[in-house]
Amino acid sequence: MISEKMKGYVKNSSAIRAMFEEGKKMAAIYGKDHVYDFSLGNPNVAAPDEVKQAIIDVVTNEDPVLVHGYMNNSGYEDVRETIAEHLNGLYGTKYAAGNLLMTVGAAGGMNVFFKTILNPGDEVVTFTPYFGEYRSYTANYDGKLIEVPCDPVTFEPDVKALEAALTPLTKIVIVNSPNNPTGAVYSKECLEALAAVLEKKEKEFNTSIYLFSDEPYREIVFGDTEVPWIPSIYQNTVVGYSYSKSLSLPGERIGFLVMPSEIDDFADVTAAANTANRILGFVNAPSLMQRVAAKCVNAKTDVAYYAKNRQMLTEGLKAAGYTFVEPQGAFYLWLKSPEPDEKAFVAKAKERQILIVPGSSFGCAGWVRIAYCVSNETVKNALPGFMEIAKEYGLGE
Numbered sequence: 001m002i003s004e005k006m007k008g009y010v011k012n013s014s015a016i017r018a019m020f021e022e023g024k025k026m027a028a029i030y031g032k033d034h035v036y037d038f039s040l041g042n043p044n045v046a047a048p049d050e051v052k053q054a055i056i057d058v059v060t061n062e063d064p065v066l067v068h069g070y071m072n073n074s075g076y077e078d079v080r081e082t083i084a085e086h087l088n089g090l091y092g093t094k095y096a097a098g099n100l101l102m103t104v105g106a107a108g109g110m111n112v113f114f115k116t117i118l119n120p121g122d123e124v125v126t127f128t129p130y131f132g133e134y135r136s137y138t139a140n141y142d143g144k145l146i147e148v149p150c151d152p153v154t155f156e157p158d159v160k161a162l163e164a165a166l167t168p169l170t171k172i173v174i175v176n177s178p179n180n181p182t183g184a185v186y187s188k189e190c191l192e193a194l195a196a197v198l199e200k201k202e203k204e205f206n207t208s209i210y211l212f213s214d215e216p217y218r219e220i221v222f223g224d225t226e227v228p229w230i231p232s233i234y235q236n237t238v239v240g241y242s243y244s245k246s247l248s249l250p251g252e253r254i255g256f257l258v259m260p261s262e263i264d265d266f267a268d269v270t271a272a273a274n275t276a277n278r279i280l281g282f283v284n285a286p287s288l289m290q291r292v293a294a295k296c297v298n299a300k301t302d303v304a305y306y307a308k309n310r311q312m313l314t315e316g317l318k319a320a321g322y323t324f325v326e327p328q329g330a331f332y333l334w335l336k337s338p339e340p341d342e343k344a345f346v347a348k349a350k351e352r353q354i355l356i357v358p359g360s361s362f363g364c365a366g367w368v369r370i371a372y373c374v375s376n377e378t379v380k381n382a383l384p385g386f387m388e389i390a391k392e393y394g395l396g397e
């Protein structure tokens with residue numbers, strides 16, 4: 001008999017994953033080239049060559065006992081040192097190995113941090129729409145997820161609504177920029193306003209409110225869009241980074257947490273996070289991938305590939321008369337459903353073998369997410385279907 005808690009998780013199991021499985025079944029029926037699967041954020045761009053070279057280099061030239069062995073639960077000291085120095089070069093910070101903890105992707109990092117901070121009943125604030133797994137990660141530690149809206153046009157956090165939602169039980173506020181599912185990138189001004197509210201409420205309640213910046217898409221931005229380094233704006237910020245998207249390594253499960261020395265209770269938090277990584281059963285992040293990550297600090301994914309998809313998609317959807325948020329980063333497009341029930345729209349798209357995810361999975365009904373980290377052909381070949389659906393709804397008339 002499974003636990004009551006797991007019954008809930010299974011029942012609400014990810015609609016995105018279900019859609020991904022559906023896509024595989026449809027491909028078997030219609031042929032892979034006739035299914036347009038925009039459901040999952042699985043990069044279609046191959047990992048950069050540097051990754052392959054680094055894997056070969058590490059397994060060929062490094063001591064196998066070291067490469068495949070246990071190490072400090074926070075990760076190899078030299079790997080953390082190298083990454084810390086790289087961050088210092090980028091953001092003018094003074095991080096050292098002790099500010100980093102290597103994690104099993106962004107998901108592992110969030111779970112480590114939530115386990116470190118949350119008591120049962122503590123509140124975690126997220127801005128809608130949001131990556132649906134935040135619900136499960138909060139529930140894992142018996143926290144309570146509080147949803148606060150974004151501005152309905154820019155999809156940046158509504159800072160006034162945030163102020164009203166904060167309570168003495170608020171322990172963590174999550175921001176995710178570049179954002180999944182909207183593609184929005186939060187401006188410095190918005191983050192400064194958000195920081196001012198958090199500082200005010202920390203004083204008022206005499207509590208610590210940690211800002212958790214979930215950043216798997218940091219490098220995937222278009223044009224001259226800049227992604228501010230949030231610890232420079234709000235002192236009590238912890239960053240969760242991942243190589244899943246930035247180096248196309250989602251299956252390898254590698255990322256890190258940055259816990260700046262300025263955060264509240266730094267020594268306790270880092271010691272507890274180290275233990276949390278172990279007792280959650282991760283023990284440590286994959287050893288080979290840690291060493292590869294350190295060798296690939298300057299490697300970059302092919303953002304131009306995503307930019308091409310973005311351009312084709314936005315031009316095609318605009319011409320068809322759809323309303324959407326112009327994505328500034330990540331590889332998602334947030335589209336307003338032509339009818340209030342976005343699940344009906346999703347079903348209509350599925351009739352044309354187009355798989356997209358309902359906004360309710362992200363806590364925001366009436367919208368859908370299109371993950372365009374697919375082949376250029378998939379985007380091109382799906383556009384006639386999007387156009388036909390638009391005509392059925394009488395869009396652009």
Ligand code: PLP
Nearest residue numbers: 041105106107131176180242244
């Ligand atoms: N956070 C966001 C916003 C994501 O979109 C994802 C994955 O899609 C994750 C976290 C989890 O990333 P990882 O594969 O690094 O665990």
